Amino acid sequence: MRIHSRIPLFMVMFASLCLALSLPHAHAQAASSKLSVHWEELTASDFREGIHRSAGVCLLPFGILEKHGPHLPLGTDLLDVRYAALHAAEREYAVVFPEYYFGQIAEAKHEPGTMAYSRGMQLALLQETTDEMARNGCKKILIVNGHGGNDSLLPYFAQTQLDKPHDYVVYVFDERTPQHGGPPKKTKIDMHAGESETSKMMISHPELVHPDRATSESGADQARQKIPDGIYTGIWWYTRFPFHYSGEGAAATKELGEYQMKWWIDSVVKAIQQVKSDDVSLTLQREFYEKSSHPLDTQP
Template sequence: MQFQFENSFDVKEKINKSKIAILPIGAVEAHGAHLPLGTDNILAERLSEKLAERVNGFVLPTLPYGQVWSLRNFPGSINISNNSLIRFIVDIGESLYKQGFTTFAMVNGHLGNATAMKEAARELFETCPGMKVLYLFYPGMNKAAAEVRETKSSHGTYFHACEIETSYMLYLAPEYVDMDRAITDIPDIPMSADVTPTPWEDFTSTAVLGDAKLATEEKGKYIIDIALENMVKLITE
């Protein structure tokens, strides 16, 4: 159910029957030449729609800007602060709580949002007792990705416009992928990037972290289906 297309006369009864709100959170940032700037928004939206179908939840309008400090200097990237993102999420969560929602699931499409989402969830834990708040980022994907990837990950945590994320897009939103422009770029990311502020232009000029040419719809479906199953369990159990 798309929350924004409901009307005020009918929505209260529907909330009473569902009580699950799903918020896609993405970002606008560089994703190479083969993926759009809004890749993280698109993935979060499409995944949220699939999740809502399985748990009978409402999909809220997407929060389309994220903390993209690392990529803020690439053409097209739009960065907001963690503090701004936290305040948005908390305000939305508290509004949902007042409307009668008992589950607030954030579906994240951008790793850089993770810190703000966790902090917002902690604040909502205090202000909205009884509302279950989840911050979800492809749960279980690491094991699943390791089973299908053909190239070694360029980083233990990061995946970006690469074999994995491009596969997600080929499965969830193939109309936005231009595989003719996919490249192989596996940068050497220094250990210091994990412990110091490091703009990504220090180690990549493309914002691609891997071999995007190896992406397939099948790989994307395999990982996404596992993540989706885990999301459903986390919400319903």
């Protein structure tokens, strides 16, 4: 004998109402647990939570706008470093500052699209930016460098933070390409828009890579300057690579790009973790500031 059980209509309606009321709450909980790492995407209250969740660690991915051979976009360094930093921050939460490209690129002023800010502006703007980041709770600022022309600028900037007291620490992470491992490289000269950089762009923004144009200009070393290695002059890059292209972009492969980009992201993740766990730098920085105000009292 089959018994038909019927649920009263009012109970069905009540259950449906309860489900409908619970869904927004569930969605709100999911949204609150998944904070964006993008500074510009956070609401004011979410930003407060982001700073708390990141333990005050904020990333400043530093790119540039310059020619990258005949086949890569002007913003290659900016696009690549943001790709690496954002993916790293998704794994080890940190708040990532918006696009920043106000660095050293005087050697490319002869090429179209280059934005070369003056020396004073570069340092002043970077100082104002880190000061404002710190005022908003970023007490550990990790500058992730994506541009070779900043290799001297950024350590100098970090060193000059000792000029006067700051309630935050500037860290600089300046590694973009692994020295060993991965698919074998085909080229020896690979300094700008060459095999490595083109390969990484194939991962971060493949739609912006034009491999068919890579051989339309020469990326060979012109070697037009004859002075010893121990002597430096600012025109050195132009003497060697006047077309602002160093290497062979046509040699790039997606496999090399995948390996190098993964290495870069993994390295930034480790850097974030190390900065988060650093409980010494700010303390010693404060000690240094205090002692530097009365150096004659410093004891050996």
